[in-house]
Amino acid sequence: MIREISEEDAESLAKIHRRCFGKGWSEESFRSMLFQKCFAGLAEEDETVIRGFILAQVVIDEAEIVTFCVLPEFRGRGVGKSLLAELMKRFAKGHVKKVFLEVAEDNDEAIGLYKSMGYEEMRRRQNYYRTKRETKNAAVLAKNL
Numbered sequence: 001m002i003r004e005i006s007e008e009d010a011e012s013l014a015k016i017h018r019r020c021f022g023k024g025w026s027e028e029s030f031r032s033m034l035f036q037k038c039f040a041g042l043a044e045e046d047e048t049v050i051r052g053f054i055l056a057q058v059v060i061d062e063a064e065i066v067t068f069c070v071l072p073e074f075r076g077r078g079v080g081k082s083l084l085a086e087l088m089k090r091f092a093k094g095h096v097k098k099v100f101l102e103v104a105e106d107n108d109e110a111i112g113l114y115k116s117m118g119y120e121e122m123r124r125r126q127n128y129y130r131t132k133r134e135t136k137n138a139a140v141l142a143k144n145l
Helices: 007-021 027-033 079-093 109-115
Strands: 002-004 039-045 050-059 062-070 100-103 120-130 135-144
Touching: 002 079, 007 027, 007 050, 027 039, 027 050, 039 062, 039 079, 039 120, 050 079, 062 079, 079 109, 100 109, 100 120, 109 135
Parallel strands: 062 100
Antiparallel strands: 002 039, 039 050, 050 062, 100 135, 120 135
């Protein structure tokens, strides 16, 4: 089932984010974003667990996907595709005309998903993702709705 996320989901989202990205965002960060009306997000869940979620910021007629993750044990089952498709459907019904996102240039699985759903690469951001051990470039993708 896909549903909208809210501030009450902040703790669960932070836990999922840490599992997917190592040093993930804090519960307070999610709570702060979800408190703002410019953020929209969806979660895919069964009766007991959120399997993945997507969070975007909307400004006038454009949106940026700020984070998107699916728990490793649920990847390859269509969870991410369902979340992305539902978000795009909701944006298309509203006033959003273009959606942007950044993704690590070596994340072939995610880039494949985005391109299969009509996203096109616009440019690269050098050294966009930084950890203590390495930096990675980001591919900037966009889709017109």
